[in-house]
Amino acid sequence: GYIALPTASLDATKGMAVHGVDVRQDVVDTINQGKIHIHEPDLDVLVRAAVQSGNLRAAVKPAEADIFIIAVPTPFGENHKPDMSYVEEATHSIAPFVRPGNLVILESTSPVGTTEKIGEWLKTDGVDTSRVYLAHCPERVLPGKILNELVTNDRIIGGVNHESSLAAEKFYRQFVSGSILLTEAKTAELSKLTENAFRDVNIAFANELSLICEKMGIDVWELISLANRHPRVNILQPGPGVGGHCIAVDPWFIIDSAPAESKLIRAAREVNDHKPRHVIEKVLKKADELKAKKIGCLGLAFKADIDDLRGSPAMDIVLELAKHQNFQILAVEPHIQALPPALREYPNLHLCSLEEALREADLLLLLVNHRDFVELDPARLKNKNWIDTRGIWK
Numbered sequence: 001g002y003i004a005l006p007t008a009s010l011d012a013t014k015g016m017a018v019h020g021v022d023v024r025q026d027v028v029d030t031i032n033q034g035k036i037h038i039h040e041p042d043l044d045v046l047v048r049a050a051v052q053s054g055n056l057r058a059a060v061k062p063a064e065a066d067i068f069i070i071a072v073p074t075p076f077g078e079n080h081k082p083d084m085s086y087v088e089e090a091t092h093s094i095a096p097f098v099r100p101g102n103l104v105i106l107e108s109t110s111p112v113g114t115t116e117k118i119g120e121w122l123k124t125d126g127v128d129t130s131r132v133y134l135a136h137c138p139e140r141v142l143p144g145k146i147l148n149e150l151v152t153n154d155r156i157i158g159g160v161n162h163e164s165s166l167a168a169e170k171f172y173r174q175f176v177s178g179s180i181l182l183t184e185a186k187t188a189e190l191s192k193l194t195e196n197a198f199r200d201v202n203i204a205f206a207n208e209l210s211l212i213c214e215k216m217g218i219d220v221w222e223l224i225s226l227a228n229r230h231p232r233v234n235i236l237q238p239g240p241g242v243g244g245h246c247i248a249v250d251p252w253f254i255i256d257s258a259p260a261e262s263k264l265i266r267a268a269r270e271v272n273d274h275k276p277r278h279v280i281e282k283v284l285k286k287a288d289e290l291k292a293k294k295i296g297c298l299g300l301a302f303k304a305d306i307d308d309l310r311g312s313p314a315m316d317i318v319l320e321l322a323k324h325q326n327f328q329i330l331a332v333e334p335h336i337q338a339l340p341p342a343l344r345e346y347p348n349l350h351l352c353s354l355e356e357a358l359r360e361a362d363l364l365l366l367l368v369n370h371r372d373f374v375e376l377d378p379a380r381l382k383n384k385n386w387i388d389t390r391g392i393w394k
Contacts, residue, residue, distance in 0.1 A: 002038055002308065003107060003139045004071040005031070005047065006146045012050035014175050019065060020058040021093075031058040039307040039335060040146050064097045067171055070118070071107040071139070073245065080252040082111045091118050095125035103133040103167045109192050109246055110136070111253040115185040119160060135159040135168035136185045138192035143244075143306045154178040158188025196250040197265050202236050203247070204268035207275050210238035221391035240367050240389040241275040241313025243302030248272070248311050276313045279365075279389055280320050287363055290385055293328060295321060296361030298354070299368025300333040300340075307335035314367035315342070322346040330357045334372050358384070366390055 004020065012018045022028055030037045034051040036044050050056035062068070072086040087108055098104065104122070106115050115136040119129045136158045141149040155172055157180060159165030165182045172180055183191075206224065213220035224235045242248045251269050255262045287295060302312035309315050319342060322329045329349040331339065339351050354372060357364065364386035366373060374392050381393060 001071060001073075002040070002143065002146070003141070004069065005036070005038065006040065006043055006141075006150055007069065007071070007107075008056055009043070009046040009050040010147070010150055010175055012053060012055035013046060016055060016174075018050070018056045019063045020056060021060065021062050022058060023060060025060055028058040028060055031056070041144060042147055046147060062094045062097050064099070065102070067103045067105065068094045068098065069105045069107055070094075074108045074110050074114075074249070075245075076249055076252050076256075080256065082253050082256055084110070084114060084117070087114060087118070088121055091121040092125060095122050095127055098122060098127050098132060100128060100131035101133075103135070103164070103171060105168055105171070106134075106136045107139050109138055109196075109250055109253075110189055112186050112189045112193075112257055114189060115158070116160060133159065133164040133167035134185075135164045136188045137168055137172065138188060140192070140195070143303065143308055151176060152178050154181060156181050156183060156188050156191050158183045158185040158191075160185050190254075193250045193254050196247045197254055197268075199236075200242060200247050200251050200272060201264060201268040203239075203242055204271040206236045206238040207241075208271050209235070211278065237391065238389075239275070239313070240279045240317060242272040243310070243312040243314070244308070245310045276316045276320075279313075279317055279367075279387075283317075283321065283363070283365055283387060284324070286385070286387060287327070290363060292362035292385070293326070294330060294361045294363075295327050296330040296332060296352075296357030296364045297321065298332045298357065298364060298366045298373050299370055300331060301335060301368055301370070304369045305335070305371055307333075309336070309340055315340070317365075317367060318349070319343060319346075322349040330361055332357045333368075334370060363387070366393060 008018045008020045020031060027037050034048040036047050070087060070090045072090050074087060075083050077083045087110060106118060115134060119134050123129045137155055140153050155176055155178060157165050157168045159168060169180050169182060210220040213223055220238055227233050228235055251265045255266050297318045299314050300309055300312060300318060302308055302310060318329060318331055321327060325348055327348060330352045331349060332352060332354050343349055358380055364384055366388045369390040369392050
C-alpha cells in the first residue's frame with residue numbers, strides 16, 4: 001500500500017532483507033517484477049532498485065522475520081465505529097511466525113488501545129508475548145512527498161513497555177534522520193489522532209466561513225487572505241469537504257473513545273461531512289438555471305497532484321451527480337487511466353481530458369486544485385460557466 005511499499009523498498013535499499021505481504025496476488029506479482037501499482041513520485045525507481053538488489057520480495061503469506069510491521073487500513077463502519085478487522089487479521093496471520101525476541105510494530109493509525117490488543121490477539125494464538133517487543137509508530141507522511149518524509153520526519157514511538165520502545169527506536173534509527181520521540185503506546189496512538197483532528201477542526205472553521213461568506217455575498221478566499229495578515233492568525237483554505245484515509249477518519253476514533261468529551265471534534269466532523277452535500281445542491285441549482293446538460297467535474301483525488309481517491313469528497317460529489325440521469329458527467333482526473341469501480345456503473349459518466357471538458361461542458365465544477373487546473377490559462381474560461389470550490393480561478 002501507500003505506506004508499506006515505500007517503507008519496504010526504503011528498508012531494502014538500506015540492506016535489509018524485506019518480505020512484503022499483500023492479500024492481492026496481482027499486487028504481489030507487480031512488485032516482484034520491480035513495478036508499482038500506486039503512484040508516488042520516484043517510488044518506481046526505488047522499488048525497481050529494491051527488487052533488483054534481491055532484498056525485496058513480495059508474497060501473499062507472511063514468513064519468519066525479526067521485525068513485523070503492520071500497515072493495513074483502519075476504516076470505520078456503521079455509525080462511525082472503528083473497524084479493526086484488518087489489523088486483527090494481519091495479527092493472526094503473523095502469529096505462527098512470531099518468535100521470542102521479535103519486534104512487532106503497528107504503523108496503522110488506530111484507536112487508543114489497539115497496540116495492546118495486538119498483544120492480546122497474539123497471546124490468544126499461543127505467542128509468548130512476554131518475550132516479544134510490541135510498539136506503535138504512526139506514519140506521518142504526505143502523499144506526493146512520502147519518500148522524503150519517511151526519512152526526514154520526526155517519528156513518535158510508543159511501546160507497551162520501555163524495552164519495546166527502545167527496540168523500535170533501534171530499527172527506525174537505521175533510516176530516519178528526523179528526531180525519534182519515545183513515549184508509551186496509548187499516547188503514541190492518540191498523538192496521531194490528535195494531529196489529524198487538529199487539522200480537521202481548522203478545516204471545518206474555514207469551511208464554515210465559506211458558508212457564511214456565501215450567504216453574505218463575500219469572497220471567502222479574500223477574507224481569509226486578509227485575516228491571515230494578522231501575525232497570530234493562520235486560517236486554512238476551504239474546499240468541497242475533507243478526504244483521504246486519515247483526516248476524515250481519525251477524529252471519529254477519538255469521538256468513539258470519549259463521546260461526551262469530544263463535542264468540538266464531532267461538530268467539526270459534521271461541518272466537513274456536510275460540505276459535499278452543499279456543493280451538490282449548489283451545482284444542481286446552477287445547472288437548473290443554465291439548463292445545463294453536461295457537467296465537467298475537474299478532479300477526483302482527495303488532494304492535489306496525486307492519484308489517491310480514498311475517501312475523496314470529489315468522488316462523493318461526482319457519484320451523486322451521476323445519479324441524476326438527465327446529466328452527462330465529464331470527469332477529469334489527470335492522474336488515473338480508468339474510472340474506479342464505484343463510478344463505472346453509470347453510463348452517463350465517463351473519464352475525459354481537460355480539453356474535452358472545456359469544449360463540451362455547459363458547467364464546469366472545479367473540485368481538486370491539481371496543477372493542470374491551477375495553471376489553466378484564464379482566457380480558456382472566458383464565456384464559460386463554472387463553480388470553483390478551491391478559489392483558484394479568479
